[in-house]
Amino acid sequence: MKLAVILVEPEYQMNIGFVARVMKNFGVRDLILVNPPEIKGEAYKFAMHARDVLENAKIMESLNDALAVVDLAVGTTSIVGKKYIPERAPLKPRDLKEKLREYPGRVGLFFGRESRGLDNRELELMDLTVTIPTSGAYPTMNLSHAVAVILYELYDESPCEVKRSLEPATWQEKEVLVRIWGELLEVLDYPKDPVRKEYFKIIFRRFLGRAFLYGREAHSIAGPLRKAVEELKRCRKC
Secondary structure, eight states, X not given: OEEEEEEESOOOHHHHHHHHHHHHHTTOOXXXXXXXXXXXXXXXXXXXXXXXXXXXXXXESSHHHHHTTOSEEEEEOSOOOOTTOGGGOOBOHHHHHHHHTTOOSEEXXXXXXXXXXXXXXXXXXXXXXXXXXXOTTSOOOOHHHHHHHHHHHHOOSSOOOOOOSSOBOOHHHHHHHHHHHHHHHHHHTOSSSHHHHHHHHHHHHHHHHHHTOBHHHHHHHHHHHHHHHHHHHHHHHO
């Protein structure tokens, strides 16, 4: 499993530095910063001996840019929602480790802003979400602490090499499936309520994330779905 830590619009130099330090503690070197402030001396001060992680960090302008470079997107949240808010129905870090144990692709761990985290719209784009169980008196952890807990749970000091006869489906390939699924719902006009249609799309995206599809499988599913949409459109014109 190849991990990338992705900080979405981080706000404080100190936390950026501490995150780099924690990453090096657990052997993770791929840091992506989405629309960050200018990295200054304070960040390097708190990174300590992980200065190289900061120096090699990739800067991206948007969340979609970061999603495009990972195969599986895992969003973090401290707020657990009800059953009708699937983006707020996260796994615990230990459960996430079990799901990712033999996953051969590149996993992006997305952490939101210190002030408000990732919003629902952003979490909807994730394949999976994860939360750290905390006291209800103060459920939100400091950014670098949250990164440390999750990387600790995922850390494996003796990782085994996984045979790669197939490449995992990329985020773009899975988004193609979600788009075709949305087209199918539109052609069927089901459900009629547009809010429920969006909910069905979110559920389908979650399903794809949990399935850990390979690229070949994604293309195999896309073909019949696309054909079904085309046939239904043709029948509507008859």
